[in-house]
Amino acid sequence: MEPILPGAPWLIAHRSMLGVNKPHKITLNTHDYVIWQNQKGEIFAIDNICPHMQAPLSDGWICQERDTITCPFHALEFDGQGRLYREDKKDTQLITKPLELIISNDCIWTYAGFEPKLPIPDLHQRIVDEYEFIGVSGEKSIKGDFLSNIMVNYDYNHQNGTHKELFKITSCDVTYFEEKGYYAQVKQELIRDNNTLGELLKNPILGILPKTLTNTLEYAFPSTTVLFAKTPIGNIAQIHILYPEVEKRTKTFILMYAQVVNPLMKFLFQNSVLQAAATVIEQDTGAVESLYPKQKPKIRLPNEEIMFYAEKLYRNW
Ligand code: FES
Ligand SMILES: [Fe+2]
Known part of the structure; x- marks a missing residue:
């Protein structure tokens, strides 16, 4: 499917809908993402498809100490930027795509990677x-x-x-x-x-x-x-x-x-x-x-x- 209204700002969730350290699946213009909020109130979203063997990360769990999401299939961990997390070192390379978010008054907006065509409405x-x-x-x-x-x-x-x-x-x-x-x-x-x-x-x-x-x-x-x-x-x-x-x-x-x-x-x-x-x-x-x-x-x-x-x-x- 062609993306619907590419470049529009989409309000995908309000902070209060996320809870703390709970992964949520969001589908926007046919792409699935996993989004979560940590205990500090930081919000992350990355591609929901695990880059190992394509399990849905939203069925996994969050590690509070390491600020990572764990894949439910083989338990690989990723951070909110989309980097693989191994033992105590983070890979510097992105292995999966983060979704760029704009948080304004507890509303979570995104252009889903498209060139913005309209500003976030005042x-x-x-x-x-x-x-x-x-x-x-x-x-x-x-x-x-x-x-x-x-x-x-x-x-x-x-x-x-x-x-x-x-x-x-x-x-x-x-x-x-x-x-x-x-x-x-x-x-x-x-x-x-x-x-x-x-x-x-x-x-x-x-x-x-x-x-x-x-x-x-x-x-x-x-x-x-x-x-x-x-x-x-x-x-x-x-x-x-x-x-x-x-x-x-x-x-x-x-x-x-x-x-x-x-x-x-x-x-x-x-x-x-x-x-x-x-x-x-x-x-x-x-x-x-x-x-x-x-x-x-x-x-x-x-x-x-x-x-x-x-x-x-x-x-x-
Ligand atoms: S499919 Fe995600 S860790 Fe293997
Ligand atoms: Fe109505």
């Missing part, structure tokens, strides 16, 4: 400056190509179907859309009905959502979609991340940030807000996974130019 910095990190939610590998997944985030009609039940949406209106190259901003007004008691127990966050939701969405193509929403107990910035794993599989997760005044409220708010985000992801990804192969649409809906703007960025990359 949208993330703006959020970190004003909001507090709440947690990660909705991590999932979606059966669906990158384009179909990203288009959902720019689709201002899918709320009417995909999220109708959850948010009891009765109407959805786009009041503003502006794009500047790879950055775009949208303002949206959603009118909702009351939720039933059962729905409120399942997703308590619904109870505090007003009848009319005025949301702002900001986009940094292709990795990032942010939903800014105001709720009576705090403002949230919900960052939706996407990156291509393989041609027909896309990774997603949500980084949740909030401005909450009261610490008790934060405690109560945290879980329900993360839970609601996970439900939204389930619904979006469920929609993509159920689609038949793409054809030329025979019907147009309002505001679809926002979706076509994203599609154009993708096709003209």
Whole structure:
């Protein structure tokens, strides 16, 4: 497969997703890498294929004293730069490829070895400056190509179907859309009905959502979609991340940030807000996974130019 959007900055994980001295497998544009964080908070990523006899290093283990990863097959050790580690001497030669990482505000970015075509979006910095990190939610590998997944985030009609039940949406209106190259901003007004008691127990966050939701969405193509929403107990910035794993599989997760005044409220708010985000992801990804192969649409809906703007960025990359 041709790499998808080479030169794009991809946000492959948040530090909190890694734990300490635990190897994780990451697939980006068909390449498998193993990534881990040591007890000092240093993060390493190298090719997941062992250069000896091609075992997956992510099934191995980390040696805390030597800062190495051990292959599960014959127990050879490699350091985070991709050098073979023998007895107490390190080979100076790289034997396997390290993945170059850029760590910014606990977010782990990479260009996967391609010439950078876009900078790391400053949208993330703006959020970190004003909001507090709440947690990660909705991590999932979606059966669906990158384009179909990203288009959902720019689709201002899918709320009417995909999220109708959850948010009891009765109407959805786009009041503003502006794009500047790879950055775009949208303002949206959603009118909702009351939720039933059962729905409120399942997703308590619904109870505090007003009848009319005025949301702002900001986009940094292709990795990032942010939903800014105001709720009576705090403002949230919900960052939706996407990156291509393989041609027909896309990774997603949500980084949740909030401005909450009261610490008790934060405690109560945290879980329900993360839970609601996970439900939204389930619904979006469920929609993509159920689609038949793409054809030329025979019907147009309002505001679809926002979706076509994203599609154009993708096709003209
Ligand atoms: S395959 Fe990794 S040590 Fe042999
Ligand atoms: Fe959605």
